[in-house]
Amino acid sequence: MSGRIVLGANQYGKAEVRLVRITRDPSTGSGSGGRHEIEDLNVTSQLRGDFEACHTQGDNSQVVATDSQKNTVYAFAKQHGIGSPEQFLLTLGRHFVDAYPWVSGGRWEAEQYAWKRIPVDGQPHDHAFVRTGQETRTAVVQIDGDTTHVVAGLTDCTVLKSTGSEFHGFPRDQYTTLAETTDRILATSVTAWWRYTSTDLDFNALYDGIRDTLLATFASLHSYALQQTLFEMGKAALEAFPDVAEIKFSMPNKHHFLVDLEPFGLDNPNEVFFAADRPYGLIQATVEREGATPAPAAWATIPGFC
Ligand SMILES: O=c1[nH]c(=O)c2[nH]c(=O)[nH]c2[nH]1
Incomplete structure (x- = not known):
């Protein structure tokens, strides 16, 4: 033991990014607006890797801002869709690991809330x-x-x-x-x-x-x-x-x-x-x-x- 104080395990990111993705298909459904699909998630993105300099010196040159992580969640929902929370998190996680050499990994979590169509006159509603x-x-x-x-x-x-x-x-x-x-x-x-x-x-x-x-x-x-x-x-x-x-x-x-x-x-x-x-x-x-x-x-x- 040297007595020196050092940084241990760490991770950081944006927690509970509330995301709702509506997918519209005008070619389906009974009304003029078509049938909508809803995907509703609570997404947490956390990065692991070399963030030593930030913690010990306030050097942010390797800190992918938590705000950017949140934006990426929303942009990916648009660009790639969601499909499944697993697939969405895999796409998200791989993006950060691939984009930044000092990001060695991370933790990506999602809760997905289920929705059912409201029946109206026995028919599931479009939106x-x-x-x-x-x-x-x-x-x-x-x-x-x-x-x-x-x-x-x-x-x-x-x-x-x-x-x-x-x-x-x-x-x-x-x-x-x-x-x-x-x-x-x-x-x-x-x-x-x-x-x-x-x-x-x-x-x-x-x-x-x-x-x-x-x-x-x-x-x-x-x-x-x-x-x-x-x-x-x-x-x-x-x-x-x-x-x-x-x-x-x-x-x-x-x-x-x-x-x-x-x-x-x-x-x-x-x-x-x-x-x-x-x-x-x-x-x-x-x-x-x-x-x-x-x-x-x-x-x-x-x-x-x-
Ligand atoms: O349906 C609404 N009623 C309001 O009174 C209100 N106020 C507001 O800011 N948004 C809405 N929406």
Whole structure:
């Protein structure tokens, strides 16, 4: 032992690059926009090799910036597609090892989130999807003497439309930078609670029917705002299910920003997106039957709704 302090094992890179790739095939599908495929990944790229000088002397001449690693993820999604996470990571990893002699290896990781097409009238929709495997069904019963309230709902039901969503016409002031758009991704994680008017119902059948109605409306509505989508989802559920008195929603607007690939000489016609996790828009509203008697006690223990 010399007593000298030295650098041990190290790796570095960009973690959790959220990437959504939409692949459009205008020759397929029933609508004018064709059938879309969605691939949704969380990618981490880390390089290993000779990075001694950076750690010990602040010499960045061999440091492939983590920002460049992130850009490469997005550019490769455009250029090579994804296909499978394994194939995508292999292409990515080989690129860094081949491009930089001092990069001896690295670690590339991806999580892929599965999406299913939302069924509308029994047919899988061309460009509206629901994320599988995370939705939770919820229910609360409250009894107070002779009064019983049943509220039920769902949470963490993540849905996405890769077209059929616009947002424009909003006021502009000196703090407005958001561009108007006539074609954007609309994605949200639906939390909904609805109040039943009776305790003697086929709750399983109702849950399935209400959930399917909410999702089919999300899929079918050409949206001008998430607020409008929320209202139409509630309206459709109330119209189809007379045993539901009212429905409350909390829906984050899960923003997907188009990645600027121009610096890399690539166009990006709504194909490669940065899926931001925060901040997010948060849209909350109650949809109710006009003139109905309110039931504040039913909602007293369900926080976070208006
Ligand atoms: O559907 C939307 N509603 C908004 O209120 C809003 N605000 C915003 O910046 N983007 C959006 N999108």
